Amino acid sequence: MSKNKNEIFIDNLLDNLDDPIVAETHSYNYLGYFESLILNSLYAESYQKHLLDKVDTMRKSEMDSLVVELKENQRINDPQNQFKQMAKAGVFTSFSDQN
Numbered sequence: 001m002s003k004n005k006n007e008i009f010i011d012n013l014l015d016n017l018d019d020p021i022v023a024e025t026h027s028y029n030y031l032g033y034f035e036s037l038i039l040n041s042l043y044a045e046s047y048q049k050h051l052l053d054k055v056d057t058m059r060k061s062e063m064d065s066l067v068v069e070l071k072e073n074q075r076i077n078d079p080q081n082q083f084k085q086m087a088k089a090g091v092f093t094s095f096s097d098q099n
Contacts (some may be wrong), residue, residue, distance in 0.1 A: 034063055035055060051066070
């Protein structure tokens with residue numbers, strides 16, 4: 001049994017209600033937070049621009065997965081936090097400690 005145009009329209013309308021496009025939900029605080037993470041990331045400017053261009057059409061799940069990635073690749077301005085991140089990454093372990 002095939003669906004008529006109205007049924008197809010309603011199915012498309014109700015599709016992804018659990019994962020809306022963030023720009024359409026008026027979540028401006030989340031959008032601002034996401035954009036600031038992009039601008040403070042260590043990624044190349046071309047990739048930052050690519051992400052910023054896609055913000056208006058991104059779904060919540062896409063942004064949530066990128067937030068984790070962007071938080072891990074933030075430019076750190078505080079030397080104490082930078083030291084902690086470097087120590088966590090193992091920068092200060094000597095070659096003899098690794099054997």
